[in-house]
Amino acid sequence: MADEKIVIKEYTAPAGGWGSMKGMAEVLPKEGISPATLDALRRQNKPEGVMCVSCAWGKPAKPHIAEFCENGAKATAWELTSHRVTPEFFAKHTVSELDLWPDYDLEQAGRLTHPMRYDRATDKYVAASWDEAFTAIGTKLKTCDPKKVILYSSGRASLETSFMYALFARMWGQQNLPDSSNMCHETTSVGMKNAIGSPVATIQLEDYEKCDAIFAFGQNVGTNAPRMLHTLSDCAKRGVDIVTFNPLKERGWERFANPQNPIEMATGSSTQISSQYHQVRAGGDIAAILGICKIVIEADDRAKAEGRPRVVDAHFIEQHTVRFEDFATFARKATWDDIVHESGLTRSAIEDAARVYMKAERVIAVYGMGITQHRYGMDSLYMIINFLLLRGNIGREGAGPGPVRGHSNVQGQRTVGITEKTELAPVERLKALFEFEPPTEKGWDTVESCREILAGTAQGFVQLGGNFLRAIPDQGRMKEAWAKLPITVHIATKLNKSHLTPGEESWILPCLGRMEQDMQAGGRQAVSIEDSFSHIYGSVGKATPAAPTLLSEPAIVAGIAKATIAPNPNVPWDEWVGDYGKVRNAIENCYPDKFANFNDKLFVPGGFWKGNPASHRKWETKSGKAEFNVPRALNATGFAEQDGRFRLVTLRSNDQFNTTIYGYDDRFRGIKGTRQVAMMNRADILALGLSDGDTIGLESDAQDGHERVVDGLRVVEYDIPAGCIGGYYPELNILIALEHHAIESHVPAAKSVPVRIRLNP
Ligand SMILES: Nc1nc2c(c(=O)[nH]1)N[C@H]1C(S)=C(S)[C@@H](COP(=O)(O)OP(=O)(O)OC[C@H]3O[C@@H](n4cnc5c(=O)[nH]c(N)nc54)[C@H](O)[C@@H]3O)O[C@H]1N2
Ligand SMILES: Nc1nc2c(c(=O)[nH]1)N[C@H]1C(S)=C(S)[C@@H](COP(=O)(O)OP(=O)(O)OC[C@H]3O[C@@H](n4cnc5c(=O)[nH]c(N)nc54)[C@H](O)[C@@H]3O)O[C@H]1N2
Ligand SMILES: [Mo]
Numbered sequence: 001m002a003d004e005k006i007v008i009k010e011y012t013a014p015a016g017g018w019g020s021m022k023g024m025a026e027v028l029p030k031e032g033i034s035p036a037t038l039d040a041l042r043r044q045n046k047p048e049g050v051m052c053v054s055c056a057w058g059k060p061a062k063p064h065i066a067e068f069c070e071n072g073a074k075a076t077a078w079e080l081t082s083h084r085v086t087p088e089f090f091a092k093h094t095v096s097e098l099d100l101w102p103d104y105d106l107e108q109a110g111r112l113t114h115p116m117r118y119d120r121a122t123d124k125y126v127a128a129s130w131d132e133a134f135t136a137i138g139t140k141l142k143t144c145d146p147k148k149v150i151l152y153s154s155g156r157a158s159l160e161t162s163f164m165y166a167l168f169a170r171m172w173g174q175q176n177l178p179d180s181s182n183m184c185h186e187t188t189s190v191g192m193k194n195a196i197g198s199p200v201a202t203i204q205l206e207d208y209e210k211c212d213a214i215f216a217f218g219q220n221v222g223t224n225a226p227r228m229l230h231t232l233s234d235c236a237k238r239g240v241d242i243v244t245f246n247p248l249k250e251r252g253w254e255r256f257a258n259p260q261n262p263i264e265m266a267t268g269s270s271t272q273i274s275s276q277y278h279q280v281r282a283g284g285d286i287a288a289i290l291g292i293c294k295i296v297i298e299a300d301d302r303a304k305a306e307g308r309p310r311v312v313d314a315h316f317i318e319q320h321t322v323r324f325e326d327f328a329t330f331a332r333k334a335t336w337d338d339i340v341h342e343s344g345l346t347r348s349a350i351e352d353a354a355r356v357y358m359k360a361e362r363v364i365a366v367y368g369m370g371i372t373q374h375r376y377g378m379d380s381l382y383m384i385i386n387f388l389l390l391r392g393n394i395g396r397e398g399a400g401p402g403p404v405r406g407h408s409n410v411q412g413q414r415t416v417g418i419t420e421k422t423e424l425a426p427v428e429r430l431k432a433l434f435e436f437e438p439p440t441e442k443g444w445d446t447v448e449s450c451r452e453i454l455a456g457t458a459q460g461f462v463q464l465g466g467n468f469l470r471a472i473p474d475q476g477r478m479k480e481a482w483a484k485l486p487i488t489v490h491i492a493t494k495l496n497k498s499h500l501t502p503g504e505e506s507w508i509l510p511c512l513g514r515m516e517q518d519m520q521a522g523g524r525q526a527v528s529i530e531d532s533f534s535h536i537y538g539s540v541g542k543a544t545p546a547a548p549t550l551l552s553e554p555a556i557v558a559g560i561a562k563a564t565i566a567p568n569p570n571v572p573w574d575e576w577v578g579d580y581g582k583v584r585n586a587i588e589n590c591y592p593d594k595f596a597n598f599n600d601k602l603f604v605p606g607g608f609w610k611g612n613p614a615s616h617r618k619w620e621t622k623s624g625k626a627e628f629n630v631p632r633a634l635n636a637t638g639f640a641e642q643d644g645r646f647r648l649v650t651l652r653s654n655d656q657f658n659t660t661i662y663g664y665d666d667r668f669r670g671i672k673g674t675r676q677v678a679m680m681n682r683a684d685i686l687a688l689g690l691s692d693g694d695t696i697g698l699e700s701d702a703q704d705g706h707e708r709v710v711d712g713l714r715v716v717e718y719d720i721p722a723g724c725i726g727g728y729y730p731e732l733n734i735l736i737a738l739e740h741h742a743i744e745s746h747v748p749a750a751k752s753v754p755v756r757i758r759l760n761p
Helices: 017-030 035-042 070-079 087-092 103-108 130-143 159-171 186-196 205-209 228-237 262-267 285-305 314-320 324-333 336-343 347-359 377-390 410-415 427-434 446-455 475-482 553-564 573-578 580-590 682-687
Strands: 116-119 124-127 149-153 213-217 241-245 255-257 276-278 363-367 400-403 460-464 487-492 505-510 527-530 535-539 646-651 677-680 695-700 709-717 724-728 753-758
Touching: 017 070, 017 255, 017 262, 035 070, 087 124, 116 130, 130 487, 130 505, 130 553, 149 159, 149 446, 159 410, 159 427, 159 527, 159 553, 159 580, 186 377, 186 400, 205 228, 213 347, 213 377, 228 241, 228 255, 241 347, 276 347, 285 324, 285 336, 285 347, 285 377, 314 377, 336 347, 363 377, 377 400, 410 527, 427 580, 446 475, 460 553, 487 553, 553 573, 573 580, 677 682, 682 709
Parallel strands: 149 460, 213 241, 213 363, 241 276, 363 400, 460 487, 487 505, 646 724, 677 709
Antiparallel strands: 116 124, 116 505, 527 535, 646 753, 677 724, 695 709, 695 753
16 A cells, blocks of 8 residues: 555544544445445344454443444454455466565455365466365375364354364364464463463453452553443543553553543543553563562561551462462562663652552453563563452452453353363363264464474464464564465465465365354354353354355364264264254353353353353462462563664554454554554664654564564654564564564564664665
8 A cells, every 4th residue: 555645643532532433434435335234233242143253352231332343343344345356356366466465455355255276387276166175175184194284273263163173173183273362362371270270361341340440451452452441431430540551652541532422422522541551661561560569568568567457468368379478578579670670660650550559459450462472471471460369359359360352252262172282172071972082192382383384394284264374473484384385274254365375285265254144054053252251142143145155164164074084973063064053062061061051041141151260269270279470580571681672562553453454544553554664762763863754674683593674664753662662563573583482371472572673774
């Protein structure tokens, strides 16, 4: 979109408000939108309606008249677009040519309509029938070592599809089941499980009505979970203190005008969200939270010595936790010089935050990718848990950790078996129900899959949604290796870059989206998803499918499974495809505690809760208690500070859903017309002899012998801490070394990437 005018100008309006109305008004015509979209929006996130494909925020039992947001509307319009990518489209363009198109243009081209096979002789995708596709894919997969084929999924696929996909993998004798969570909240899944025995939020949506303080770390609410702004603004109006930690001033955490509130819209007024905003350095949360904990622990020491009421919840700590003393000793010994340096915050700012914490009875801690995507992301997460444990803020009303999940069903996929880890799979149940021997050897996660692809040992890649090659780190190295995969299969709604680096054999299998009517032998089908609060909802698509040739995801998964593995009378793939209620019965039989009476509860308003032991203080950890953890480092970056080395933070704009680019405007950040930017602190710009608007390049400072460079970035003077640079994902992913990931969870450390600046590139 080189012709679009680049405008960089501070955005002064609140999140929501007229800006979001305008955002919606601009996107709908671009997709040549039909009345179906408006109908879908009206029914969005309501009982028996369709559950939005955008974010994983809760869907209230009593929904607003319009329970959708600007970005949900964009996601809906994107799916219900009138544009089509047909066999004629593919006949006009070679794959090499399409590979040069920007992400935006590829997805803007519209919905995929036919199964397509890559033809190397013409370098084009050519149409095939579904029978041909399944037979060819099955024939090829049967020649592969199942343990070397990767079955990836992105977090959008329903519980039904995900269950079938994971079952297929295990019946085939493998569990290479990486998913988008491996690049996202895996740090939460691993860390929270270790610390409190639950891999997910312990709170539910109603807890927000009962809390009296919210601490928010590294999440961009206005863009990535806009419906959460309704909850936050209700909290702010109730006088709840909201204390935010983020290197960037994200507008959603500053001010919000509710587009559904006529007074706020008419008067231009808005609600202030955060009462305190702390611009922590990227990776500086460990130190910032340690500072708060130090203040709390030292205040408690004094109270104890003077016989006053305790500041920590001593009874809770005694009864419910381990290793408090180790942590308290560490916090007492920490120096303010270190805390201030590593966090980038002043001592008095941290004292302000600590005062709010000590005053509050019920505290929720919210966080996102700013915590999980660091080398020491697990330590940042542990610090959030330590902080909550100090005052007994886990396992009671109005208090607890509230990770904001990414994809609309990413949490649910894990619940129904998408995992490479044997201990998380229902091995015994699978054996008993389906009479086969599930694999026990650990499968590959995302980073491990990439390693195997780089090493040339992986033999195939099936992608259930997502744009893997674009979402992962080290795109340059990965692209070359990917092309050597014996087979790549993409189940997708739209064309993306991953499809355009074909393996030796390559297929695109177009599927129905969640908004679309899914008619099967047993009539119209519903699917289900799980949100960030472990609530499960049915979702019924009503829109006319983009093409009559599309198959549903369950039908495609069943098609591949049947063509690849031997039949098993206990797994009636065709019957399941005819009636997803039967898949739900199988899920219920596999996980009876979480899914009792699944089909009956599918449309309970507000979803049904699958339960969470930690929310009533039952700790399923190694020690049987909630665990304090001493951090291994005071900053989460995992690399030393050096002259000329910056911390690159890769971010989403307000006009994208992951690698899907809806447009080139990042309204709240005041950046319009380009994504090729480096947001920099004024002092850094001056020190380098640069000015706002200059062009620079960035190079990775991973020092592992590989060159990783991006040129042509426009310097944007921005309110960001010195030493940090902000830029957009996925354009900058080429700069992230594969091995720069969170230590235990393997989540790529996309929020602090060591880079150097290239002048005059
Ligand atoms: N419209 C829209 N909605 C989405 C998505 C989308 O792309 N578009 N993606 C979905 C998915 S899969 C996910 S995972 C979520 C992602 O939602 P977020 O978790 O909000 O992810 P990011 O946009 O990457 O932004 C991370 C935030 O962390 C801040 N940050 C960066 N480094 C640090 C740090 O070291 N410390 C602190 N405290 N903050 C830091 C950044 O400034 C930014 O505000 O959203 C989901 N919803
Ligand atoms: N540098 C950097 N890299 C990151 C991140 C970051 O913050 N910084 N974030 C990471 C995170 S949190 C995530 S979750 C990943 C996600 O990254 P992606 O893999 O990009 O996520 P998706 O949005 O799932 O993928 C988009 C594609 O999904 C397909 N699709 C859409 N709807 C459907 C559907 O209903 N069915 C099917 N089968 N396909 C569909 C479309 O073809 C579309 O092209 O990126 C990660 N990468
Ligand atoms: Mo994500």
